Every structure is written in C-alpha cells, then in structure tokens.
Amino acid sequence: MLWSRYDVFLSYSRADTERVQPLLDELRRLGYSVFFDVQSIDPGEQWKKRLDRSSRGSRTLVLCWSEHAHGSDYITFEYSRAEALHKPVFPWLLDRTPLPAMLEIQGITEPDGARVASALRPYLGWTLTRRHILQAIVTLLIAVALAVPIWRKLNPPPPPPWEFQGQVTGLKTGIPISGVEVTLKLDDRKPHVAWTDSRGVYTLQNLPPPRPDHIHLEFRKTGYAPEGDTISSAKTDFDPRLQEQP
Numbered sequence: 001m002l003w004s005r006y007d008v009f010l011s012y013s014r015a016d017t018e019r020v021q022p023l024l025d026e027l028r029r030l031g032y033s034v035f036f037d038v039q040s041i042d043p044g045e046q047w048k049k050r051l052d053r054s055s056r057g058s059r060t061l062v063l064c065w066s067e068h069a070h071g072s073d074y075i076t077f078e079y080s081r082a083e084a085l086h087k088p089v090f091p092w093l094l095d096r097t098p099l100p101a102m103l104e105i106q107g108i109t110e111p112d113g114a115r116v117a118s119a120l121r122p123y124l125g126w127t128l129t130r131r132h133i134l135q136a137i138v139t140l141l142i143a144v145a146l147a148v149p150i151w152r153k154l155n156p157p158p159p160p161p162w163e164f165q166g167q168v169t170g171l172k173t174g175i176p177i178s179g180v181e182v183t184l185k186l187d188d189r190k191p192h193v194a195w196t197d198s199r200g201v202y203t204l205q206n207l208p209p210p211r212p213d214h215i216h217l218e219f220r221k222t223g224y225a226p227e228g229d230t231i232s233s234a235k236t237d238f239d240p241r242l243q244e245q246p
Contacts, residue, residue: 007032007128009058009087011078013068016094020064022113023092030117031127041193059088059211065107066094079103090123092116118244133149164233167200171241176200177221180242185216 008027012020031170035054051074056059061082069075082089083102088178091099091107099107110116126134168180180196184204211233217240218228224242 004059004100004128005033006035006054006056007059007124008117009035009055009061009078009082010064011061011069011075012064012160013066013072013075015068016064016066019094021115023062023064024113026117027120030121030126031129033128033166039135051078052081055087056085058082059128061089062102062120063089064075064094065091065097065099067097069211070097071095076100085125088123090120113161161206161209162211163203163205164215165201166217167239168196169200169239169241172242174241177224178241180219180221180224183218183220185211185218186210 009026010024012018020221024034026037035058037051055078061079063069063075063079079089080102081102082206089103089105091103091105092113093107093109099105108119110118110119132235164184166182168177168182169175170177176198177200178196180200180202182196182202182204184192184194184196184207186192186208189208192204192207194202194204213233214230215233216228216230219228219240219242220226221242221244225245227240227242229240
C-alpha cells in the first residue's frame with residue numbers, strides 16, 4: 001500500500017514500554033515508520049479516532065502481547081481493527097499469556113526486541129521511504145508516457161525533404177539526352193539544379209518542405225532550344241522533349 005503513513009502500528013501496554021523500546025528503536029533504525037502512541041498522538045487528540053485513523057494508515061500491526069496487554073480495551077480495539085481491515089498482524093509474546101482466540105497465528109517468542117525487529121524485516125518488506133521512491137518513479141514514468149504523445153501532437157516533426165525525377169529526350173529522335181541542366185524554382189527560394197545522366201534521367205533531391213502545389217522547371221543544353229514549364233508537383237515525373245537547334 002503505497003498510500004500508507006506508517007509501516008508498523010506498534011500495539012503495546014504502557015506497562016511494557018521498557019521492553020518494547022528496543023523493538024521500536026531497531027525498527028526505526030532499519031528505516032521503518034512506526035506508530036507509537038506515546039510519541040505519535042498529540043495532546044488534546046481523541047485517542048480512539050486517532051488509533052482508528054492510524055490503524056487504517058499502517059501497513060502492518062505488531063502486537064506486543066503480555067498479561068498487561070490482555071486486559072487493555074485499547075489493545076483489543078487495535079488488533080481487532082487491524083484484523084477487520086485485513087492488515088497483517090505479528091504477535092510478539094512477552095510472556096506466557098495465551099493469545100486471543102481470534103488471532104490464529106504463530107507468535108514470536110524471542111525475548112530481545114532488536115532481534116524481533118530483524119526477524120520481522122522479511123515480512124515487513126520495503127520501507128515506506130523506498131515505496132514512496134518507487135511510487136514517484138512509477139508516477140514519473142506514467143506522466144512521461146502520457147506527455148510524449150501530447151508533446152508530439154503539439155510539436156509534430158517537420159515534413160521530410162522530397163525529390164522530383166524525370167527524363168529528357170530529343171523531340172525528333174526520342175533518344176535520351178545526357179548533360180541537360182535542369183533547374184527547379186520554388187517561389188523566391190534558391191533554385192535547385194541537377195543534370196541528366198547517360199539515360200537522360202535527372203533527380204532533384206533534398207528539396208525543402210513543404211512540397212508546393214506547383215513547381216517551375218527549366219531545361220538547357222548547348223545545341224538545343226531551352227524548354228520550361230510550370231507543372232503540378234504531384235506529378236511523378238515530367239519528361240520534356242528538347243528540340244535540337246540547327
């Protein structure tokens with residue numbers, strides 16, 4: 001439960017405070033957040049409401065069970081509430097007083113509180129601090145996963161460069177003409193120039209986006225009459241025929 005406030009609700013009798021203190025100290029040294037009524041309830045607070053709220057906000061309950069705890073209405077309320085909320089309950093047996101019948105679980109008999117904390121550690125799992133770090137990381141990853149598509153939608157990548165290709169042939173012969181200078185003009189932008197190869201094919205590459213609706217092409221070669229035309233850029237090619245000059 002990443003929303004919990006405490007890792008452990010420590011349920012004990014005030015008469016057993018001295019024996020319980022080493023358990024509290026070791027749990028906190030291990031990094032666990034512990035609800036300990038003497039230190040966790042402020043003067044003037046209503047005990048029962050605070051105990052109920054703290055029980056709800058704790059991941060587990062450690063029941064320090066003894067003859068003194070057996071007769072405490074508060075302790076009965078605490079472990080009963082934890083059971084009702086389906087919280088894990090770990091009894092620590094301070095003496096031979098039998099556990100309540102409703103707690104059908106094995107108690108810890110180790111007398112040393114610090115060792116009890118170490119024995120409980122595998123069952124308590126990660127501390128709230130580590131859980132909060134994990135929660136923050138997960139939240140950040142979710143936020144990034146949601147933000148990236150939105151950012152891409154608001155900042156679409158620029159359209160890629162485009163190209164235009166065609167073939168130049170002789171008007172009378174129909175034979176491809178090599179070495180023809182082909183100039184493409186895009187509005188007021190710098191002209192783009194290419195030359196036909198041995199097959200009379202030209203390719204104007206890396207033309208800047210966006211692709212305009214129309215382009216103007218001019219064709220020149222010594223010995224041939226110049227040719228030019230404005231055509232739709234949607235054409236897959238444009239094949240002019242140059243007339244040889246006498």
